[in-house]
Amino acid sequence: MTRFLIRRLLRAVLTILIVVVAAFVALRTTSDPAMVILGPDAPPDALAAFRKAWGLDQPLVIQFASYAWQILHGEFGKSMLDGADVLQKVTARVGVTLEIMVPALILGVVFGVALGTLAALNRGRWLDRLMMFGAVAGFSVPGFVLGLVLVLIFAVNLHWLPSGGNDSWTSALLPVFTLAVGWAAILARFTRSAMIEVLDQPYIRTGSAKGLLWHEVVLRHALPNASIPVVTMVGFMVGGLLAGAVVTESVFSWPGLGQLIVTSVTSRDVSVVQCVLVLVATTMVVSNMLVDLLYTWLDPRMKEAQA
Amino acid sequence: MAPSMTEAGAAHPLLRFDDFHVRFPRGPAVRGIDLSLSKGEALGIVGESGSGKSVTWLAALGLLGPAAQITGSVRFDDQDLRTMPAGRLARLRGGRIALISQDPMSALNPVQRVGRQIAEVLRLHRGLSKTEARRETIRLFDQVGIPDARNRVDLFPHELSGGQNQRVMIAMALAGQPDLLVADEPTTALDVTIQAQILTLLDDLRRDLGMALVLISHDLAVVGELCDRISVFYAGRIVESAPMGRLLRAPAHPYTAGLIAAAPRLGRGRGTLTPIPGQVPDPWNMPKGCAFAPRCLHVRADCTHAQPDFAPVAGHRSHLSACVLSTPAQTLTPEQTDALT
Ligand SMILES: Nc1ncnc2c1ncn2[C@@H]1O[C@H](COP(=O)(O)OP(=O)(O)O)[C@@H](O)[C@H]1O
Ligand code: SF4
Ligand SMILES: [Mg+2]
Numbered sequence: 001m002t003r004f005l006i007r008r009l010l011r012a013v014l015t016i017l018i019v020v021v022a023a024f025v026a027l028r029t030t031s032d033p034a035m036v037i038l039g040p041d042a043p044p045d046a047l048a049a050f051r052k053a054w055g056l057d058q059p060l061v062i063q064f065a066s067y068a069w070q071i072l073h074g075e076f077g078k079s080m081l082d083g084a085d086v087l088q089k090v091t092a093r094v095g096v097t098l099e100i101m102v103p104a105l106i107l108g109v110v111f112g113v114a115l116g117t118l119a120a121l122n123r124g125r126w127l128d129r130l131m132m133f134g135a136v137a138g139f140s141v142p143g144f145v146l147g148l149v150l151v152l153i154f155a156v157n158l159h160w161l162p163s164g165g166n167d168s169w170t171s172a173l174l175p176v177f178t179l180a181v182g183w184a185a186i187l188a189r190f191t192r193s194a195m196i197e198v199l200d201q202p203y204i205r206t207g208s209a210k211g212l213l214w215h216e217v218v219l220r221h222a223l224p225n226a227s228i229p230v231v232t233m234v235g236f237m238v239g240g241l242l243a244g245a246v247v248t249e250s251v252f253s254w255p256g257l258g259q260l261i262v263t264s265v266t267s268r269d270v271s272v273v274q275c276v277l278v279l280v281a282t283t284m285v286v287s288n289m290l291v292d293l294l295y296t297w298l299d300p301r302m303k304e305a306q307a
Numbered sequence: 308m309a310p311s312m313t314e315a316g317a318a319h320p321l322l323r324f325d326d327f328h329v330r331f332p333r334g335p336a337v338r339g340i341d342l343s344l345s346k347g348e349a350l351g352i353v354g355e356s357g358s359g360k361s362v363t364w365l366a367a368l369g370l371l372g373p374a375a376q377i378t379g380s381v382r383f384d385d386q387d388l389r390t391m392p393a394g395r396l397a398r399l400r401g402g403r404i405a406l407i408s409q410d411p412m413s414a415l416n417p418v419q420r421v422g423r424q425i426a427e428v429l430r431l432h433r434g435l436s437k438t439e440a441r442r443e444t445i446r447l448f449d450q451v452g453i454p455d456a457r458n459r460v461d462l463f464p465h466e467l468s469g470g471q472n473q474r475v476m477i478a479m480a481l482a483g484q485p486d487l488l489v490a491d492e493p494t495t496a497l498d499v500t501i502q503a504q505i506l507t508l509l510d511d512l513r514r515d516l517g518m519a520l521v522l523i524s525h526d527l528a529v530v531g532e533l534c535d536r537i538s539v540f541y542a543g544r545i546v547e548s549a550p551m552g553r554l555l556r557a558p559a560h561p562y563t564a565g566l567i568a569a570a571p572r573l574g575r576g577r578g579t580l581t582p583i584p585g586q587v588p589d590p591w592n593m594p595k596g597c598a599f600a601p602r603c604l605h606v607r608a609d610c611t612h613a614q615p616d617f618a619p620v621a622g623h624r625s626h627l628s629a630c631v632l633s634t635p636a637q638t639l640t641p642e643q644t645d646a647l648t
Contacts, residue, residue: 202413206476208370209408210428211401211483213394220427221416228418299418300463 008292012285019281020071020274024064027270028056036268037080054080054270071278077271081264086275090260094279097245097256100172104179105241109234111180112187116230117223119188120195131188138185147178147251164253175252179244183237190233194226201225228298235291239284320382321346321487321519322367327379329359329366329543334590336362338543339379341617344519346486349510351530351551352523353566354540357587360523363540364489368406369396383487402432405480409492411472415464421475422460428482447478452508470501477508481516488513491523506533527570531555536625539563542588542598545617549626559620559633562599597630605632 027033034050035042042050051057055066070077076086115135119128151174155163162171198204199222207217245258253259257276264272296302320343329337337359344350352360365371367381367388381388383404388396400406408414416424425447426440435443441460448456451474464472473493480488490509494502510533513520524530530537530551537554539547539562547560558564565583585602588594594601596611603610610631617629 202408202410203416205370205408206414206416206479208397209368209400209406210479211398211431212427213397221419225416225418301417301465 004296005293008289012289015285016278016281020068020278021064023274023277024067025060027268027273028060028063031268032056033080033268033270067274076275076278079264079269079272081267081269081272086271089272090257090275090279093255093257093260094242096166096254097242097249097258099166100175100179100248100254100256101241101245103172104176105183105234105237107176107180108183108187108237112184113191113227113230115184116188116191117195117218117226119192120199120226121218123196123199128192132192135185135188135192138181139189143178143182144247144251146181147174147248150174150178151252166254171252171254175248175254178251179248186237187230187233191226191230194229195222198222198226228295231298232291232295235287235294239287239291242280242283320344321348321384323382324363324367325380325382327363327367327381328377329362329371330376330378331374331590334593336375336543336590337366338593340543340545342538342545342548344487344521347513347517347519348536349513349520349522349534351534351537352521352540353527353530353537354525355566355583355587356525357589358540359543360525360540361491362543364406364491364521364523368400368404368489369393370400370406398432401428401480402483403485404487404489405483405485406489406491407473407476407480407493410496411476412464412469412496414476415472417464420461420463421467421472425460425475425479425482428479432483443482444478447481448474450481451475451478451512452504453478468501469497470505473497473501473505474508477505477512481512484516485518487519487521489521489523492525493522494529495524495526502529509533527555527566531570539566542593543590544598544614544629545627546599546630547628548617549620549623549628553623553626557626559626559628560599560630561603561605561632563628565602607631 033054034047034056038046038050048057055063058066067077074087076090078084079086079089115131119131119135122128151163154161154174161173162168165171204217204222207221208214212220242257245254245256246261247258248254249256249258250262257279260272261276263269264276323343324340327337327340327342328335340363352363354360362371362375366375366377369388371377377389383399388399391399415421422441422444425444426435426437429435429440429443430437433443444460445456448459453459453471453474459467459471464475467475473496477493488509493509494505497505506529509520509522512518513533520533522530522533527537534551536550537548538545539554539560541562547554547558547563549559554563555567558567562583565581569582583602588598588601594611596613597603597606597615600606600610615629615631617627620626620628620633
């Protein structure tokens with residue numbers, strides 16, 4: 001178990017390192033931040049001064065070494081655009097992003113698991129077919145399409161809801177709903193198949209043979225066992241939350257981390273982009289690792305497999 | 308069929324099937340079973356795989372899905388299990404009637420500790436508290452011969468061997484203090500040496516606890532060792548039923564004779580085992596008349612006309628067979644049959 005943990009940890013660190021290096025190199029070699037930020041008409045000495053100030057004139061290896069040194073001390077530097085502290089800038093945006101992500105995830109999980117379970121318990125009947133039709137529709141329609149359609153209907157035509165921004169709580173309704181529909185659809189399908197697999201296992205019949213009523217068998221033996229793969233799926237969703245913010249926030253002009261990524265990439269605000277990438281990579285890697293640990297903890301058979 | 312003819316000494320049976328049928332959308336799996344069982348009796352059910360042994364008992368206990376259409380009656384302690392409210396039938400299971408099945412490994416919940424799975428029965432049927440249930444679980448483990456019970460209760464099924472998991476299943480069955488234990492192929496998935504141990508355990512427990520045992524197996528040798536009486540299933544019917552010794556000594560039905568010849572430990576000194584050629588017909592493909600006719604060495608023209616009656620073999624009231632050869636008593640009235648015994 002310890003060896004497994006150490007191996008996972010090493011792999012996680014390595015993954016983050018690769019992301020950091022790749023982002024670092026790509027951002028500096030594909031175009032010149034000084035040029036983008038100061039504009040194509042900037043005088044050469046201004047460009048040179050800018051490069052010197054941000055250390056862009058140093059060899060890439062030196063730049064990276066000092067950058068890595070900074071990160072290790074929890075320093076993500078200042079924005080090349082306005083000199084603001086990058087970490088503060090980023091964390092403020094993370095909060096805004098989570099304002100829509102957390103409620104959407106909760107709704108998605110609750111509805112997805114409930115509908116998937118209902119479908120599995122009614123396998124092959126009209127309720128099952130109806131729900132699976134809905135689920136397929138829910139995740140075949142890309143989130144941005146659904147989002148745009150909703151904006152057109154409720155904001156542009158009906159004027160019931162704002163079309164973007166985060167000025168009042170009503171602005172959150174459309175993005176939360178759009179995200180929740182996508183997740184609920186995925187989880188409903190996933191829960192249904194996990195549940196159907198479990199319901200076919202002989203130990204479910206043992207539950208009935210013991211004297212449990214059907215709902216007791218479902219609650220004590222089917223749902224807990226089917227939830228194991230579902231929990232891991234939710235873990236991966238959590239890992240992808242921040243990265244997934246880009247599309248949603250663009251559609252709804254939600255001023256969160258996703259928008260920050262877009263603006264800082266276009267403006268080559270290198271230190272901000274790097275900080276966001278590290279953050280996104282870390283949440284993915286950490287949540288994947290937690291998913292693995294959780295899986296081992298929920299399913300005792302996995303412990304042997306890893307030993 | 309008149310009850311007095313079907314079973315001897317079954318005035319107050321613990322369990323009784325009458326004209327019991329189970330039909331799946333693809334065809335009939337059980338086609339008219341009459342069977343009864345007294346308190347404390349050990350009844351063997353044999354027949355090749357697919358002959359409807361499991362379906363009969365699962366249907367009786369309400370464990371088949373809605374696809375199974377059940378007709379006829381099955382009474383336990385004079386209550387009709389088929390018309391009983393679902394909730395009451397559920398609580399009868401695991402309490403007065405326990406069932407253990409073929410593959411102990413998959414019959415246990417893989418992510419729950421085995422002790423907890425037994426404690427669930429104790430709390431449900433005997434209302435024990437958590438600590439009492441744990442103590443009783445350990446006692447049950449001792450009783451079914453699981454060594455180091457105190458520690459084993461906290462293990463998961465995959466941490467135990469197949470034989471030990473079957474002992475866990477038996478402990479789980481005993482937890483509800485049943486009057487009837489139905490063991491459906493309890494040793495089929497186990498090694499030969501373990502098989503013998505489990506059978507001995509079941510036999511000892513039945514005698515000690517005075518419960519009735521239905522032992523289902525495709526292997527005549529397995530049921531032959533433990534049972535007072537044997538019913539032979541073929542294609543969803545009982546084709547022969549007799550006290551164990553008599554059935555092995557003087558089988559009346561060609562199918563039973565075939566099973567005896569094919570049984571490894573009952574080979575009757577002939578040295579070679581002769582499996583019955585052919586296979587059990589599928590529910591959607593039942594032959595007319597005697598279902599065994601396509602495989603029978605003694606088949607006659609009248610075998611395929613109508614289903615032979617399940618009737619006493621001449622001179623033996625408790626020996627019944629469904630074959631044109633073995634039922635010269637077909638025309639006898641019940642009174643005449645009585646006189647013969
Ligand atoms: N759930 C089911 N649905 C449809 N057919 C079934 C089902 N269970 C069993 N059968 C069919 O019923 C027949 C008897 O099966 P079973 O009672 O399991 O045989 P046995 O226990 O004697 O080996 C077989 O033909 C089998 O295919
Ligand atoms: S009735 Fe005929 S076919 Fe059937 S077992 Fe007897 S002899 Fe064979
Ligand atoms: Mg069977």
